[in-house]
Amino acid sequence: MKTLKNLLGVAAAVVCMGFATSFAAPDVFAGEAKKAEDWNMTQDELEEEALIDVTNGDVLGERAKDGAWEFHLYTTDGYIEMTNGELVWVFGYTHAKGSFENVGEVTTKEDAERLLEPVKVPSDPLHLFVGEKARIVLHNSGMHYAEEHSGINHVAHTIHFHGLDLAPAVDGVPSLPVDPVLEHKSFTYELTPQYEGSFMAHCHVDSFNHILAGMYFPLIVHHDRTKTAYGYKYDRDYTLFVSELSSTANEQLQESGVVHGLQDWKADYFLINGRTYTDNLFHPRSVINDPRSRIVCYEDEVVLLRFMAIGADHVFAFHPHGYHMEVIALDGRKLKSTYEKDTLCIASGERIDVLVRIPHFASQRKCLSCNLGAGISIMHDHNLRGMVSTGKYPMGALTIFDVKSKAKPVKPDEPLIKEGKPYNPLEH
Ligand SMILES: [Cu+2]
Structure with a gap:
């Protein structure tokens, strides 16, 4: 190691x-011209602002x-x-x-x-x-x-x-x-x-x-x-790219270029955006301390989750505690009618887009199974192999919803690690 x-x-x-510094505003921004005048912003500045907003x-x-x-x-x-x-x-x-x-x-x-x-x-x-x-x-x-x-x-x-x-x-x-x-x-x-x-x-x-x-x-x-996907409006979006990694196979590639017994390839890490969860809540490399992967949002918001998967054979089964997810698109195509799931299976190569509607009481709700604090609930791989990395549980594909109240002003877009000090969900 x-x-x-x-x-x-x-x-x-x-x-x-x-962001791009020069841009010829397309027709879709014609309606923004008045706004630009009012705010004394140029079309270029409006374009930059909209781009940053839509691409996080x-x-x-x-x-x-x-x-x-x-x-x-x-x-x-x-x-x-x-x-x-x-x-x-x-x-x-x-x-x-x-x-x-x-x-x-x-x-x-x-x-x-x-x-x-x-x-x-x-x-x-x-x-x-x-x-x-x-x-x-x-x-x-x-x-x-x-x-x-x-x-x-x-x-x-x-x-x-x-x-x-x-x-x-x-x-x-x-x-x-x-x-x-x-x-x-x-x-x-x-x-x-x-x-x-x-x-x-x-x-x-x-x-x-x-x-x-x-x-x-x-x-x-x-x-x-604009913050729309397939015609649906959303307030925030998170891309959760889940994958398998074998440190043993990678080490063999690094040393010789040949993986021995490819048929026995086995993941020893199950990742969300390249990270695993771990029971040390303060670990800066944990999924839940990654601003891309910790689902921070406000009550009454609509959150778009873009699930994507790559692996050898593991099928991830994502289960959020406290929420159902409305499936709006599969593999980059809008569904003719949506459906709801509380456990979502995703195999290698698939993409699944879901909306999660956050209820107005969600910031006060405590998850009794994890007891991480008000507004916090977990979402994890229910194919429990994916919760075990290098033989240790719970170390794998788990993240959290972190719901804030509109009454309590917070800045959810700020990085969750400040001045090298990790954010502590228990202090909520
Ligand atoms: Cu290549």
């Missing part, structure tokens, strides 16, 4: 904000001269820290520090550390818009932490845009018909999304090993710059 003690230079992931301050693509959204993704490797202190070697996609800008080809470990964000699993979401062209450039930056003679060095990668129904030329299946992206080379995928919805992307080279080693991320296609 590798820990921080014996491995220096692994920085914590930093959530950065960025995620890093956005750059706006190219022709209006296309441009993203430069870099593949490389690194370590992620688990709640038990283990550092798991992974490889995946990343991007320039604080942006999706082009920083040229990155070929050395020093340049990767200097220019790129550390690799995350899953990597940061890509936000696209219906009818707006996107140019996604994949740069293969090689591996920098694998053993010198490991077969994983110098491998090629692609991006498969799972669910976007694209032509083969930009579908990311190697050599059908486009060759995969070799080390220190790049390839540009151009596409214009036709449908709004929740999608994902992953590598399609040696898929079992590359995907499960960490090569995946959420892809969200918005209809416009």
Whole structure:
């Protein structure tokens, strides 16, 4: 097991904000012109504000001269820290520090550390818009932490845009018909999304090993710059990307490039947005201390949850205590009629969008099963294998709803870890 003690230079992931600075306002904002006058805001400023709001301050693509959204993704490797202190070697996609800008080809470990964000699993979401062209450039930056003679060095990668129904030329299946992206080379995928919805992307080279080693991320296609999905209005949205990780398999890839007995591949971590829950409520790497994964909301709000899953064979079964979920879309398509579930099964490759309507008394309600405090209730994998990581329970796919009262002013959008001090749900 590798820990921080014996491995220096692994920085914590930093959530950065960025947005396009130049934008020609589309017709949908014609109605906003009056508002802009009243508030003395320019169309550019309104556009920036709406973009930040609808994408929750995620890093956005750059706006190219022709209006296309441009993203430069870099593949490389690194370590992620688990709640038990283990550092798991992974490889995946990343991007320039604080942006999706082009920083040229990155070929050395020093340049990767200097220019790129550390690799995350899953990597940061890509936000696209219906009818707006996107140019996604994949740069293969090689591996920098694998053993010198490991077969994983110098491998090629692609991006498969799972669910976007694209032509083969930009579908990311190697050599059908486009060759995969070799080390220190790049390839540009151009596409214009036709449908709004929740999608994902992953590598399609040696898929079992590359995907499960960490090569995946959420892809969200918005209809416009408002908080609506499939025609439904929502107040807040959270993307919960659940996945399986085998530190043993990853270590074998790092050391030799070959996973022994692939048929026996077994996850030892079950993740929500790359993290496990742990009974140490203060652990900064726990799911519940991650602003992307802790479902913070107000009473009477409508919360959109975008579930996405990647794995070898585990089917997650999400069960929120205290709430039913209204399923509004499956695999990026609006359902003709919705239905309600309190246990939602999701298998690898699926996306399920649900609305949770938060009752007006929810901030006062205590969950008797977890007793974490008023307004807090858990949502966990009811296929209980997913609640056991490295043989320990409860360590796995569990997050919490953290409902605030409108009467008590709070700032739910602020990071939950301030000045290095983790947020304590018990102090509510
Ligand atoms: Cu790959």
